[in-house]
Amino acid sequence: MSTLSSSSGHSSSLSSISFPFHSNWIDLEIGNEELSLDINLKMGQTFRWIKLDTELWTGVISTQAVIIRKLPNSSPPIIQYLCIPSHSSWTPEFHSKIRHYFHLNTSFSPLLNKFIRSDPRLSLISSRLPGIRLLNTDPVECLFSFICSSNNNISRISTMANFLASQYGTLLASFHYNNNPIQLYAFPSVLELVEKSNEDELRQNKFGYRAKYIVESARRLDEFGGEVWLESLKLMSRSDANDCLIQLSGVGRKVASCVSLLSLNHYDEIPVDTHVWSFTKKYYMKEQFKKSKNVTEKSALMIGNYYRELFGEYAGWAHNILFASDLKEYRDRVNAVAEEDVKEEEIPVKVEVKQDETQVGVSVKQEDVQREYSMKLGFRSVKRARRNASKTSD
Numbered sequence: 001m002s003t004l005s006s007s008s009g010h011s012s013s014l015s016s017i018s019f020p021f022h023s024n025w026i027d028l029e030i031g032n033e034e035l036s037l038d039i040n041l042k043m044g045q046t047f048r049w050i051k052l053d054t055e056l057w058t059g060v061i062s063t064q065a066v067i068i069r070k071l072p073n074s075s076p077p078i079i080q081y082l083c084i085p086s087h088s089s090w091t092p093e094f095h096s097k098i099r100h101y102f103h104l105n106t107s108f109s110p111l112l113n114k115f116i117r118s119d120p121r122l123s124l125i126s127s128r129l130p131g132i133r134l135l136n137t138d139p140v141e142c143l144f145s146f147i148c149s150s151n152n153n154i155s156r157i158s159t160m161a162n163f164l165a166s167q168y169g170t171l172l173a174s175f176h177y178n179n180n181p182i183q184l185y186a187f188p189s190v191l192e193l194v195e196k197s198n199e200d201e202l203r204q205n206k207f208g209y210r211a212k213y214i215v216e217s218a219r220r221l222d223e224f225g226g227e228v229w230l231e232s233l234k235l236m237s238r239s240d241a242n243d244c245l246i247q248l249s250g251v252g253r254k255v256a257s258c259v260s261l262l263s264l265n266h267y268d269e270i271p272v273d274t275h276v277w278s279f280t281k282k283y284y285m286k287e288q289f290k291k292s293k294n295v296t297e298k299s300a301l302m303i304g305n306y307y308r309e310l311f312g313e314y315a316g317w318a319h320n321i322l323f324a325s326d327l328k329e330y331r332d333r334v335n336a337v338a339e340e341d342v343k344e345e346e347i348p349v350k351v352e353v354k355q356d357e358t359q360v361g362v363s364v365k366q367e368d369v370q371r372e373y374s375m376k377l378g379f380r381s382v383k384r385a386r387r388n389a390s391k392t393s394d
Contacts, residue, residue, distance in 0.1 A: 025080040036131030047158040065173035065184040084173040139230040141187040142263040190226035193218035213250025238266040270304035
C-alpha cells in the first residue's frame, strides 16, 4: 500500500489497487480500450503529467490538480480521477472539462474503423497500442511548451514547461507520494508570463535561444489579446489559424501545426517534423521522397495533404496514432509480428504539385490504396488486417 500525505500532514492510503471509499474517486466513464493513460500522457502531446505508480498519474487540467488511475482487474477496465483537495474541488463543470481534455465525448471506435478501411496498417497498430487518443490541451500551455520543443526531446521539454509553471504560475497542490515531494502548479497566464518571465533567468536555466522566444511571444500575444485571441483561432480555418500563430516569435509551421491540432480543434492538421517525414517516407510516400534527405516546407505540405486525402476531416487523430507507433518506446511492440512471407507492396499515389508551390495536391484512390508494409508486416498479416477492416465495416 502506498501513502499520499498532504502538506498539512494528513495521510490516506493511495495505490492503483485500492483506495478508501470516502476519498471521492470519480468514474471517467470510459474503458481503457479507448483511453491509454500510459501512452497519451507521455508521448509528447502534453509535458507536465507525473507518473506516480503503475497506471497512476497526477497533473493539472485547467487550474485543477488531479490524480487519475486505471483500476486493475476490472472488466471492462475502469478509469477514475480524484481532485486535489478532494473535499472541495469537484464540480460538474470540472467533470465536463476533464472529459473534454481527453475528448471523451467523441467516440473513437467509429473513427478508428474508418481509418482502418483507408489504411489496414492501422489495424495492427491499434491492436498493439490500444487507446491512443488526441488530447485537447490548454492553448497557452500548448503554445509555450512547443516553443520549447525546437531541437529538443520530450524529457527536456517537460523540464522547461515545469520550470515555467513553477516559476511564474500558481501552486495548486503539494503532497508526498511514497516519501517523494510532489508540487503541482497552474501554467502561467499570458499576463503572468509578460510580468514575470525574464530572458536572463531563462537562459541561466538552460532555455538557450528559446528564452528570447518565450519573452517576446508572451508580449506579442498580450498585444494581440492574450487568451481571447488564441480562443478566436478555433473559429478560423486551419490555414488561417496557422498563419496567425507564426506571427509569434519562435513559432514556425511545425509548432503552429502542433498548437492547432492539440489545442485549437483543427483535427485535420498534420504536424510534420523530421520524425513524421521519416516514417511517412518509409511506409507511405517512398517514391515521392526517394531522393529527399530531409523535410522541407513543400514536402511538409505534401505530407499533410496526403494524410488529409487518406483519412479525411479527422486526419490529425490518425496521424497521432502513426506518430506514437513510431516512437522508440513503442516501435518494437508494433513490429513484433511474424516475419515469414515478408513482402513489400507499392502504393499507387498521385502527387500533383501546382505552379504555386504553397498549394500541393495529393490524390489517393481509396480502392487502390495498397500500403507499403516495409515495417516487416508480412503478406499474411496484410490479409489478416484487411479481413479485420472488412469485418469492422460490416
